Amino acid sequence: MQTTLRHPVHCHGIGLHGGRPATLHLLPAAADTGLRLQRLDRPETPSFRLLPDCIISSPLATVASSPLTPDLTVATIEHLMATLHACEIDNLLIQIDGPELPILDGCAETFMALLDEAGHENLGVPRRSVEILRPVHVTGRDGAKASLLPGTAGTLELSLSIDFPAPAIGRQTCTLDLSRDSFRSELADCRTFVNHRDVAALQAQGLALGGSLDNALVIQHDRVLNPGGLRHENECARHKMLDTVGDLYCAGFRLSGRFEGHRTGHALNNRLLRTLFSSPENWRFSDGSPSVLPSPA
Structure with missing residues (x-):
């Protein structure tokens, strides 16, 4: 079944690349919402759903861009995405007060602790994975x-x-x-x-x-x-x-299959996802629904 967090949680730190203070809020979301990003410092812009086409080329971090407002970006999301992927969180509103997530401990231990604190909520709706x-x-x-x-x-x-x-x-x-x-x-x-x-x-x-x-x-x-x-x-x-687990969850759905890589990085991992979804012959949803990704808006 699809899941979200039981309780909201937040953390504060600095961005790895920009070096600016950043506060991150993770809020429960309804079934079939997906993983949504929202910039609190840009209140005029809505949240957007994370999907492969939202990822813009960046060799040193995974950076998502709003499809409706291309200059609105959220950077260095890979460690959080990896943790959400491993912990099977399907639906979440991710709010950040600037252009980059906090780097925290440089890995995923703090994000794991945050999700442990928040707890999991079973939403009673079947999960759709990508096969x-x-x-x-x-x-x-x-x-x-x-x-x-x-x-x-x-x-x-x-x-x-x-x-x-x-x-x-x-x-x-x-x-x-x-x-x-x-x-x-x-x-x-x-x-x-x-x-x-x-x-x-x-x-x-x-x-x-x-x-x-x-x-x-x-x-x-x-x-x-x-x-x-x-x-x-x-x-x-x-x-x-760890980075690859996060990059692959930018599909917006859990993947069922096998990944193999050599000297891969963020940009190549995203190109792999785009290649996967370029043809419905490459994949299907586990529940048999049409092989069409939802709109990111």
Whole structure:
């Protein structure tokens, strides 16, 4: 059955890239509402439903744009989306008082705690998930690739690999069958990461202004600069998996199938979703309803 939160919750922090204070509110929503975003600092604009076509190209974060007001964007949504995906929250109103969600701990542990505090409400209406019917593939630069394939009904299996020149990262792999428990134990504490030599260039572009050792894993060649070191030997691959779980939930519905990726990122993950939904022969709704996504408005 479809779910929402039992109680509203909120949190406060700073945006990873803009470095500005941000307050996030998560409010229960009715069945078939989907996941909706609303900018409280733009009261003249309505909320909009998150769907693949709402995602605009951004290499360092997942950024959603309102279909009715294209200059209205909400950035760095991937960690929250991953947590909602794993916790099976189908309907929610996400309110933010600025252009970027707070980065909080740089992973998903705080979002997990928020959802634990809010509780789950069963709405008594059957959930519609998206079933993958035939393989779809996309490729990017430097050997990047991502695929969605048919899989076991009702489950999402993920497998990915990364390959970075920094010896502290190198080549890593991660596999997961997505569930609330597996996400909590395997991915939720894995932090976003950055190469120390890239920080100055990013900040010169107005990015990573809110980053610190408190919310990011900083790599310097063969060293991890964070005092506590790595939380998992393959923490970077696990965080890429966390991002992917969030990016895939920008479909607006849970996926039933298998994801495979190598050196994938936000833009390629979104292109994969758009390719999936480009033909009704690629997918179907689990309840047999027509293979047409709802309007984002």
